[in-house]
Amino acid sequence: MxxxxxxxxxxxxxxxxxxxxxxxxxxxxxxxxxxxxxxxxxxxxxxxxxxxxxxxxxxxxxxxxxxxxxxxxxxxxxxxxxxxxxxxxxxxxxxxxxxxxxxxxxxxxxxxxxxxxxxxxxxxxxxxxxxxxxxxxxxxxTKSEFPFASKSEMIIIGLKEQHHATRISFYGSAKVTMNVTTEKVGVKQGEAVGVSVEVVNDSAHTVTPKFYLCEKQTFAAQSKRVVYTNDTLCGTGDSVPAETSLTMTKVLSIPPQLPPTFFNCCMMKLEYRIKVTLDVPLAKDPEIKLPLVILLGSPKPxxxxxxxxxxxxxxxx
Missing domain, CATH: 2.60.40.640 (Immunoglobulin-like)
Known part of the structure; x- marks a missing residue:
């Protein structure tokens, strides 16, 4: 040629x-x-x-x-x-x-x-x-200052604030209480976030917390939408024996190549959550999900x- x-x-x-x-x-x-x-x-x-x-x-x-x-x-x-x-x-x-x-x-x-x-x-x-x-x-x-939130959502988002949730699960007459706290909602690419878990185990079984980073992609077309989710196991905490309580902290590292959260596209959006589950034998694992906003990290060539x-x-x- x-x-x-x-x-x-x-x-x-x-x-x-x-x-x-x-x-x-x-x-x-x-x-x-x-x-x-x-x-x-x-x-x-x-x-x-x-x-x-x-x-x-x-x-x-x-x-x-x-x-x-x-x-x-x-x-x-x-x-x-x-x-x-x-x-x-x-x-x-x-x-x-x-x-x-x-x-x-x-x-x-x-x-x-x-x-x-x-x-x-x-x-x-x-x-x-x-x-x-x-x-x-x-x-x-993008040059959008808040590509991860609409104007109404920005009012309730505190990126530097802690977030907390509690879940109580019953197994027969016994119960297991799980309190989860993240040190902040907004984390930059390549940084880490601490997740504190308090487990009060009043059951007859040993329970073990597991930590996940959850990704949610949403796509929209012709008044229809489809969702793709992906949960990545980030680590396992200490086991909590029957009739005991334990508080532990897990540091989760955010991969630097993970795309930041965004909402400023009319056809797709990307969200993240931190999920903590309790691995309970012979029962459906209780779980807690807390919001996580991944922000753009430091410049890299x-x-x-x-x-x-x-x-x-x-x-x-």
């Missing part, structure tokens, strides 16, 4: 490697050819979009939203068909610049049945049957994925 290489690259604007509303997105499109070629159109596009899709009872539910779309024409056939625009043989570099709109948009995210992506695409069209394409996604970070160019021929019909 005449086109030996086609790639699109962008310039970083900060140490995190992310872009936000109002930022200037600039870069270059590089094309290498073995000889002079004529093109009908050569352009680069910038796009931000969200999309959800899932199947339920043989029916597909889907929805999508476009946050922005820009095109920059690099070369275009003025006569609409005879391929009068020329690319010289060898390596050719074409710069581009876009300004991302200053509107509230969610961060990049990929979930079970939906994703939010921001990308650059370059397309070189030589004829109706010969099109070269390449794509590069860039990480996007973004590891840019290697670019890959894709060539294909579009056949007539």
């Amino acid at each position: 005449t086109v030996k290489h086609l790639s699109v690259d962008y310039n970083k604007v900060n140490e995190r490697g992310t872009f936000s509303p109002g930022d200037t997105l600039s870069g270059k499109v590089t094309v290498v050819t073995s000889k002079e070629i004529k093109v009908q159109c050569f352009l680069v596009k910038a796009k931000g979009k969200a999309k959800v899709t899932w199947c339920e009872q043989g029916q597909t539910h889907s929805n999508k939203k476009k946050y922005f779309y820009f095109e920059h024409i690099i070369l275009q056939d003025k006569n609409k068909g005879d391929g009068s625009e020329i690319i010289s043989p060898g390596r050719n570099v074409y710069p581009f610049t876009f300004v991302i709109p200053k509107t509230d948009m969610p961060s990049s995210y990929e979930g079970k049945w939906g994703k939010i992506t921001y990308s650059l695409r370059a397309q070189l069209t030589q004829s109706i049957w010969l099109v070269n394409k390449t794509k590069a996604e860039f990480p996007f970070l 973004h590891q840019q994925k290697p670019k890959r160019s894709i060539w294909f021929r579009k056949l007539p019909g």
Whole structure:
């Protein structure tokens, strides 16, 4: 093939490697050819979009939203068909610049049945049957101060405050009381949160607390919604023998790569909970769930994925 290489690259604007509303997105499109070629159109596009899709009872539910779309024409056939625009043989570099709109948009995210992506695409069209394409996604970070709550919810959210819950379970005439307290509701990526558990075991069985980090993804389309949950076991506490009580504290580490909580997308949201259960023999395990908001952590350099160019021929019909 005449086109030996086609790639699109962008310039970083900060140490995190992310872009936000109002930022200037600039870069270059590089094309290498073995000889002079004529093109009908050569352009680069910038796009931000969200999309959800899932199947339920043989029916597909889907929805999508476009946050922005820009095109920059690099070369275009003025006569609409005879391929009068020329690319010289060898390596050719074409710069581009876009300004991302200053509107509230969610961060990049990929979930079970939906994703939010921001990308650059370059397309070189030589004829109706010969099109070269390449794509590069860039990480996007919302500028919303509270992407994890609506205005009504913000009133009751105290991210630095403790949260407490009690659960009493009966086994015959005996009971087991579990009190759970988290040191705070809001935790940054890569940080840790302490969870205190008091167990008063008046039963005839030994009980053991277990600690989980619960993830809840919600997707909405066409007045329907679907929920995906994932519970990760973070640790096991000390066993509490029959007719005794014990108080213990477990420190749960939040993985740095875990996406932050967000609500500022109309088609999907991401929530977390801390769950503590009591492993009780021959009985349904009692559990307590407390809210957890995962916040954006400290900036870390973004590891840019290697670019890959894709060539294909579009056949007539």
